[in-house]
Amino acid sequence: MRFALIVFSTAILAPHAFAEDFSVHSSQVDDLKAVIATVEPVHLLAARARIGGTIIRLKVKEGDRLTAGAEVGLVVDQKLALQIQALDSRIKSQQAQRDQAKIDFxxxxxxxxxxxxxxxxxxxxRTALDVAERTAAAMRSDRDVIVQQTAEGTVLAPGAGRVLTVPASEGRVVLPGETLATLAEDNYVLRLSLPERHARFMRAGDDVLIAARGDQAEDNGAMRRGKVRIVYPEIQGGRVIADVDVGDLGDYFVGERTRVYLPTGKRDTILVPADAVYRRAGVNFVRLRDGAEVVVQPGETRPDGVEILSGLKDGDVVLRP
Incomplete structure (x- = not known):
């Protein structure tokens, strides 16, 4: 029993024996402001009909992922088929005239x-033969144009991305230039809209912190870093717009909102190591070198320590384990 008590006492005193001093000094840190950013594609792509006609096939729906050049739908104009038939008859007639001109020549x-x-x-x-041959060649060229127009009835995806909207349906009549599907390019950014007073702090290349999705939005440890891609030079409605590049945004919904922390200036603060702050009875304490315990109010947790809002002053020496 005496041996057990000796071991217990040693376990209590050991942390104090290995404590080290940390001198507290005021320092400047970035004053981070929490704003809401929206996930937006860098480019919106529109798959448009190049000819007018009736949609007889539509192969996409909202949410589909497409590669560049994938078929979106097929538009058919029945008049083009009739024009091809008429030209085929005229080409045969002209070919007969050309054969007769060749015989005469x-x-x-x-x-x-x-x-x-x-x-x-x-x-x-000779002139009659040349005219017959050139007329037949012109008719064949006219037929090739109509065949090409028929081939352009196939609507292709202009680039790789996800289908956002499909404002068309099979059986609908469309005109040239109408949209069959809207795609969001695979490259996504976070779009910020900030009050214009923050415009002077924003620069392309600045680092920002992005909170995790869902319930972890306030967990600083789950934050990721991003970089300001561009700050648009136009202020709209008293707000400045900026885009932030972040990796792996492909699983976000377009239009989804997330929390972003960006620097809006500098401020003075006191930082101490996170392990120097301990909690007892719902109150946060730090221990000074003279052994006194001081009640502190911790603030934001940063990579280099915990911000102390009150309880410490410049020059205090804090003990840490």
Missing amino acids: DRVTELRSRGISSQVQFDQA
Whole structure:
């Protein structure tokens, strides 16, 4: 029993034997302001119809992920098919005229070699053949244009991203330029809207802290770092707009809001190591070098210590384990 008491006493006194001093000094820190940022894509892409017609196939829905060039839908104009049929008939007719002009030209060439046909007849036959061939080529080009228009009925995704809205439906008639789907590019940013008095503190390249999603929004340990990408030079409605780059925002919803802490100036404060503050009976204490306990009011927890709002002054020496 005596041996157990000796061990217990040693366990109590050991922490005091290894305590070290920490001199408290006032220092300047960034004055962080909590604001709400919105997740926004860098670019919104619109998959538009290039021809007018009827939507006969729509292959996407809200939330789908698309790669660049993926098919969104198919627009068909029945008049284009009729125009192709009409041109095919005209091309066949013109081809027959071209064949007849070729036969006439060959006959005149044969007669001229015998000295029977004149130069005028030869020139007329050659001109008629050239006109027939060029007219047939022009008709084939017109047909190629209509075939290309038919192929442009396939609406493709202009880039990779997630489908946000699909304002069209199968069977609907659309005009050239109408949107079949809106996509958010895979690159997302946090968009800030701040009062204009903070505009002078914001610079591209500044670091900011981003709180975690959900219930951990106030947990400083769960924060991530971001960097101000751009501060827009135009103030709208008394507010300055800025974008913040953060990695791994792809699982956020577009328009989702999260808390961001950004510096809005400097202020003086006292920082002590986090392990120097201990709590007893609902009150926070620190121990000074002379052994006195001082009641303190802790503030924000920072990477280099805990901010002390009251209870300590510049020059105090605090004991830490």
